Amino acid sequence: MRVLQRYITTEIVRSVAFALAAFLALFAFFEMMGQLEAVGRNGYQLQNAVLYVIMGLPGNVYELMPIAVLIGTIYALAQFAASSEFTIMRVSSMSTRMTAKALAKIGLGFAIVTILFGELVAPKATELGEKIKLQAQGASLSQQFRSGLWAKDVIKSDGLVGDVIGTRFLNIQRIQTDGRLEGVKIYELDKDFRLSDLIVAASGSYQGNHTWQLADVQKTTFIIDEKVSAITAPIATEKIKTVNFVSEVTPEILSVLFADPDRMSAYDLRAYTKHLQANNQRTERYEIAFWKKIVYPLSIFVMMGLALPFAYLHFRAGGVSLKIFTGIMIGVSFQLINNLFSHLGLLNTWPAPVTAALPSTLFMLMAIVALRWVERR
Known part of the structure; x- marks a missing residue:
């Protein structure tokens, strides 16, 4: 035989x-x-x-x-x-x-x-x-979208762990082939979906361990409490040369948004599915x-x-x-x-x-x- x-x-x-x-x-x-x-x-x-x-x-x-x-x-x-x-x-x-x-x-x-x-x-x-x-x-990855690339993330009390204290929406105008971001806008909302922070940065680069470093940042904070509405809330604006923020959104997740799911690996599909489930999105x-x-x-x-x-x-x-x-x-x-x-x-x-x-x-x-x-x- x-x-x-x-x-x-x-x-x-x-x-x-x-x-x-x-x-x-x-x-x-x-x-x-x-x-x-x-x-x-x-x-x-x-x-x-x-x-x-x-x-x-x-x-x-x-x-x-x-x-x-x-x-x-x-x-x-x-x-x-x-x-x-x-x-x-x-x-x-x-x-x-x-x-x-x-x-x-x-x-x-x-x-x-x-x-x-x-x-x-x-x-x-x-x-x-x-x-x-x-x-x-x-060309850059996101030139095909007029409003740039959008991604959703949750804000936790201690970076990647802890209680969920808000929601974050990321808008990226361009993603270069080396993974560098250009034209970054971050909208952070509290648990009641009221806008708490608006972060505008000229560029961003991934530092590893779910950490992004933004350059030429302008941060606008909306000081809202129970007695003040979002319309009349005082605003504090500051300019920062560089700032780091922790997010579950990684270059791998961003690349998924442009990839054909049938050409992705099972590992990447599973990781992105978990990310979507965590943000209550369709999977x-x-x-x-x-x-x-x-x-x-x-x-x-x-x-x-x-x-x-x-x-x-x-x-x-x-x-x-x-x-x-x-x-x-x-x-x-x-x-x-x-x-x-x-x-x-x-x-x-x-x-x-x-x-x-x-x-x-x-x-x-x-x-x-x-x-x-x-x-x-």
């Missing part, structure tokens, strides 16, 4: 690598065509576009891995069936359960690769690609994206299960090319339904784990039904 396992693994890995490379080349070509429109504008050169496309490839690897595994496995198993190798394997006491176990071992390796790309490689590469593009164009979109990150590597095993019935279809039942085309259609359908259920779950407020797991569950049931059908034949 070890010899067969090694042989099957070699053939499937080779086929999957070829299918993945073909898809990556195709996607890179179309992405490059889309970037050519911006080449030559605002300092954005061809080499910048090439680097941007390359930085997007790890994200494509993560998204395309299940389809590549499905097509590569179908091709390898169809070749076994066409040359009667799979028939010989079955005659040599290799049962369907043993075949499924062999495929599961191979799928485990592909699932680990998918997790590594989804959690470590793709998010960093995508972020680096966006920085390369913005630096080449001389459905990010919860669904988080659970999709958890379930998506398991779809590798689903694709392996869908490919297994093709080994029982002999060459006379359909050419290898027809089986490959069928595999492509199944893979594309899986991606479309997976994305469709994400939107349906968001619109209908379905539980995030159910929304993420339902497409894989449906396709696994299809694989089981198809496998029983070919076995009966």
